[in-house]
Amino acid sequence: MNKISPLADIEILEHDEKNPENCLKAMKAVQDSLYVINGKWKLPIIVSLTFGDKRFNEISRDIPKITDRMLAKELKELELNKLVTKIKRDDDTNILVYALTPYGKTLDNAIQELYKWGLNHREKIKEDY
Amino acid sequence: MNKISPLADIEILEHDEKNPENCLKAMKAVQDSLYVINGKWKLPIIVSLTFGDKRFNEISRDIPKITDRMLAKELKELELNKLVTKIKRDDDTNILVYALTPYGKTLDNAIQELYKWGLNHREKIKEDY
DNA sequence: GGTGTTACTATCATTAAGTATAGTGTATAG
DNA sequence: CTATACACTATACTTAATGATAGTAACACC
Numbered sequence: 001m002n003k004i005s006p007l008a009d010i011e012i013l014e015h016d017e018k019n020p021e022n023c024l025k026a027m028k029a030v031q032d033s034l035y036v037i038n039g040k041w042k043l044p045i046i047v048s049l050t051f052g053d054k055r056f057n058e059i060s061r062d063i064p065k066i067t068d069r070m071l072a073k074e075l076k077e078l079e080l081n082k083l084v085t086k087i088k089r090d091d092d093t094n095i096l097v098y099a100l101t102p103y104g105k106t107l108d109n110a111i112q113e114l115y116k117w118g119l120n121h122r123e124k125i126k127e128d129y
Numbered sequence: 130m131n132k133i134s135p136l137a138d139i140e141i142l143e144h145d146e147k148n149p150e151n152c153l154k155a156m157k158a159v160q161d162s163l164y165v166i167n168g169k170w171k172l173p174i175i176v177s178l179t180f181g182d183k184r185f186n187e188i189s190r191d192i193p194k195i196t197d198r199m200l201a202k203e204l205k206e207l208e209l210n211k212l213v214t215k216i217k218r219d220d221d222t223n224i225l226v227y228a229l230t231p232y233g234k235t236l237d238n239a240i241q242e243l244y245k246w247g248l249n250h251r252e253k254i255k256e257d258y
Numbered sequence: 259g260g261t262g263t264t265a266c267t268a269t270c271a272t273t274a275a276g277t278a279t280a281g282t283g284t285a286t287a288g
Numbered sequence: 289c290t291a292t293a294c295a296c297t298a299t300a301c302t303t304a305a306t307g308a309t310a311g312t313a314a315c316a317c318c
Binding site for chain 2 (some may be wrong): 293
């Protein structure tokens with residue numbers, strides 16, 4: 001039960017000129033995350049799968065404008081990173097569907113925050129212009 | 130005090146085939162966020178500034194391998210998006226420093242989650258290989 | 259068993275993102 | 289007043305990401 005969150009630490013160290021190590025560490029960690037979810041389509045795919053396991057075409061229809069090529073490519077990378085797997089659909093057919101792994105689901109908190117921020121940002125932009 | 134978080138809603142709707150609208154909405158919001166922080170350097174810059182207001186060269190020294198051109202370019206975009214501003218350093222000098230705006234600071238939750246996930250992911254990769 | 263759908267792959271073209279290098283006006287220190 | 293650091297900008301180049309288009313094996317369905 002680590003109550004002190006990492007960025008809480010960062011805030012404590014905000015004015016500690018002697019510890020640029022923590023800044024570097026934070027940057028690297030954030031870059032690691034971004035590296036895994038980078039590109040135009042990976043997060044949309046993951047979001048689509050949070051709404052349920054889906055087969056190739058179902059994901060494709062969920063995401064406007066994605067091409068087969070990109071969907072195939074991104075799914076492959078997500079499988080490599082163990083965020084997504086193929087499983088048999090839970091019915092009498094033997095159709096294969098893509099599903100988030102338990103590990104893939106650990107991205108949920110981050111995605112929630114990006115979702116909330118994105119909604120708010122869209123509102124802000126509307127106000128401003 | 131909106132206790133029901135957006136993705137909580139999403140989970141409730143997970144098996145509601147009749148509402149693909151929510152899936153689309155979630156994807157768009159997440160893409161909006163990603164659009165603002167995309168690229169290799171924007172998050173490192175923001176992280177650097179969470180450790181304190183800094184001038185150009187100080188940020189540059191914080192972030193290994195970033196070039197002047199990219200730093201200038203990314204800072205300009207961050208200023209356009211109102212996440213960063215230039216202010217006078219809080220001392221007797223009239224040095225200008227870059228600082229996160231209050232709006233820029235609203236990214237903190239998202240960055241925290243990316244930070245936590247990134248740390249964990251790095252550990253996982255070490256275990257796996 | 260012919261037709262359509264599914265789940266891809268291959269190839270090539272285009273666009274976007276990032277790098278390398280050099281240069282310039284302004285501020286600051288000695 | 290001069291040298292150096294600072295905060296950029298300009299140009300050219302390279303690499304990475306994405307798009308457009310076509311094709312194909314496997315399966316499903318009448």
